[in-house]
Amino acid sequence: MKKFKILLVSVALGVSMFACNDDDNESKEIYDPNTAAVASVDRFSAAAGHLQVRTTTNGLPAANAAVNFDQGPFITKGLGPSGQHVAYYNFDVQSTTPAPIWVLYHEGESTPVSGQLNIIDVLPGENGYNDFWQIVKVTVPADYQANEVASYDEINSRGYKQETTSTLVNCPVVPQGSTASLRLNGESSGIIRGWYKEKVVYYFTFGEKALTVTSGKVPVSPIYVSFNINPDANNANSGPASGFVTEDGSTQTHNVVATLPSDAAYSPLWSVSAYDNADFDKVNNIATAVSATSVGQGLANVNCPIVSIP
Structure with a gap:
């Protein structure tokens, strides 16, 4: 997909603008989640489903169709x-083996980069997918701008430090427009966007209990x-x-x-x-x-x- 560019120009005070050359300009390419392609998601295919597999008669939603989880058989x-x-x-x-989700942090900071979408590398039906994700903390430079990277491959190619944490989150990946309105403890029921191989994915989060991996499971x-x-x-x-x-x-x-x-x-x-x-x-x-x-x-x-x- 295409990125858009943010051009940062720095001109030292008292130096003629004509003295600037290409070395004075830094161009950053940023992925735009508002215009990016949306990944195809099907939770009810034979590859993804177990108890919930679409047939010609059971009425389970089609691939990429929004799912209302507030009705049977989903509640x-x-x-x-x-x-x-x-x-x-x-x-x-779901498996007891969690999948990784990459969360980006500026060096020295304890909260994720504002505006950066979290990154996953597997979808329902793909080998290794799980609704349960183990957070991998990715440390990025101080000048990193949100959504410079939108895939696990880019994290690796840039050589960013990765630290696998024990924190576990329950975030089922669902088709765009899906709804599940109930939560405990005042948690938001809104759908969340993430990145999958430079495409946007949507997922719910359920935080009724803080979870951690137990012996990797x-x-x-x-x-x-x-x-x-x-x-x-x-x-x-x-x-x-x-x-x-x-x-x-x-x-x-x-x-x-x-x-x-x-x-x-x-x-x-x-x-x-x-x-x-x-x-x-x-x-x-x-x-x-x-x-x-x-x-x-x-x-x-x-x-x-x-x-x-x-």
Whole structure:
């Protein structure tokens, strides 16, 4: 893509303007996120999706189509450890191996370069993508201007110092125009722009709990769920394909999370175990979920940030 140029001219006081030559001018090329191409994003392709894969009949949004995550199947009503009602978004299966996101800082400063978009190098469906990103701090010179670089390759080619931190952020990459209006603790629900190989990408951020990598991995927390058809290796329509059991006339499940964002062990990456749907009416908190008949443990790790605790 093309950059635009900012021309910086320095003329020493008392020196004739005609004495200036090319060495007195410094030209910086800046990427403009307002005019840059937008990267193609498809969370529901066979390459990107696991539980949420587009078919001709399931109605999942097309590639690059804006997604309303405030409607099913992208949001679920569940239960907290003590039986309190919670709601969480469903961003599908994710790895415990985080992907890197590069955040730029001027040398000697503790806040990111103002106006600079963060940089990623993988998209949904590409090898190594994860909604969970481990922050890599990039140190740039004092005269660096926001968006001089817009790709990981440029960071490397300039030889900027990179420091991998332990800080983890939950930022699902989504198509432009997507919405997910719920957050905890007054966090903004707006969509954020970033760079991917000199193209603009859009992502949400969920900061209901500060996260750090644990032994290089995304931490997980348990969730206990019940499906309309208990998981059966010989039945492709069982388990997640059959949907969650809900209360009569309601969208309320008895899926029980083991932790809340106020708990030290909380993580929005949930390790899914299933209990027998015959026990659905008996399950109303973590104790009853754990004691219910198990029909599958550690079935998947899913990104489901809690966004409502009425």
